[in-house]
Amino acid sequence: MTTVLPAAPLVFPAGFRWGAATAAYQIEGAVAVGGRAPSIWDTFSHTPGKVHAGDSGDVATDHYHRYREDVALMSELGLQAYRFSLSWPRIQPTGRGPALEAGLDFYRRLVDELLTAGIEPVATLYHWDLPQELEDLGGWPARETAERFGAYAQLAADALGDRVKLWTTLNEPWCSAFLGYGSGVHAPGRTDPAGALRAAHHLNLAHGRAVSALRAALPADARISVTLNLHQVRARSTDPADLDAARRIDAVGNRVFTGPLLGGGYPEDLRADTAHLVDWQALVRPGDEAAIAAPIDLLGINYYTPTLVSAPPEGAHHSPRDAARDDAHGASDHSPWPGSEHVLFHRPPGEVTAMNWAIDPSGLYDLITEVARANPGLPLMITENGAAFEDTLTPDGEVLDPERIAYLHAHLTAVHRAIAEGADVRGYFLWSLLDNFEWSYGYAKRFGAVYVDYPTQRRIPKASAHWYATAARSNAIPPAHQPG
């Protein structure tokens, strides 16, 4: 006789942080308030044809005015931590000069509200909104931008260092460099493979400058991190050509950051793959790699879907155009993979989200396991994970999103398994707290645990938000299907 026992609840280690994440341009609105100047995303979203339906972050979720209500919502959802970003042009409109007190005051009020609610603030200095004036001076392909970022980090730390204990320098520098300056599907919309590689180095250097500024300005108990969207790269076969395609994408998708950031410098194979585009000897000055390798306290990982690649079939004439088309991140005639434009991208098998991204939690498990093994002693945090689905309001005014619950359940189970096998993962941040401005997709894609009715700005927690609240409160993964 067999008895079916209920599966043991998947409990997380004590102190594991349950949070949600957002980014300034995606939620704040109030783009002309308090002396804020345009960022590259203001310019880009107001350029016809760049963002779906001509949407912009002008109003977004009006979080700038509704932050109290939003923090109350976080309390209701049992969140223990909130990851948000500081808008550089709200604090330093031109990217140079003194800080704007009005801008800093907004973040002081927000952080105080969080602390009062017992929610740990996790501040990211840069989630893609470069002051337009710095772009006009050359943007990330210009070395000076990295120096400016160090000065901005100092201003932010001086103003908020008494309140914020966990800092992140950059969110997903891969996107800033390669979607912003390579494929051009993100601001500033440039399509210059060499510029994208230069941008990557200057983002790394900016991180290094920021770490040194933060260390000097912050109290000793502050912790510093960086968040990467590491690609879980898989080859379509064990054919050597496919394995080499995977190696190339791992180089220009991951190791271009993890190499220098974690102390190994720029990988030789990356330099070789891109030697026709940049003179690495001239780009990386003596001392740069040491500055970039300044120790961090924690590594943030954002994960949505794995990356499946192959080499083009022998004899095929593949243009960069085809490769870029296969990349579901947006239609562009230009590749975000400098030096490896010929690599083909395939949609991994299985169900997809509203972004057309394959749902595959094994990618998250593999990613955590690999990063943990390669970096013993470095605490990790899942700083973004989540999914967009076609959410709609029922006539009763509810949002039922069982697909999102299933996605979160499966991915949290992957995180739990990696931890059980020894990975040091300190927390998980759902992307996103609210439906928001989904970059080039505008408001058409909803990633929120909380539904936003844009015409009224009403917030309506989806079924997944209630599910996630149970997880946060119990420090364990509830069943995907609640009985009853």
Ligand code: GBH
């Ligand atoms: C994050 O970017 C951002 O930090 C956040 O602001 C954003 O709203 C959120 O995710 C949702 O998009 O391009 O087909 O190869 C994620 C960007 C998404 C880029 C997954 C790489 C791989 C799929 N990444 N993408 S594909």
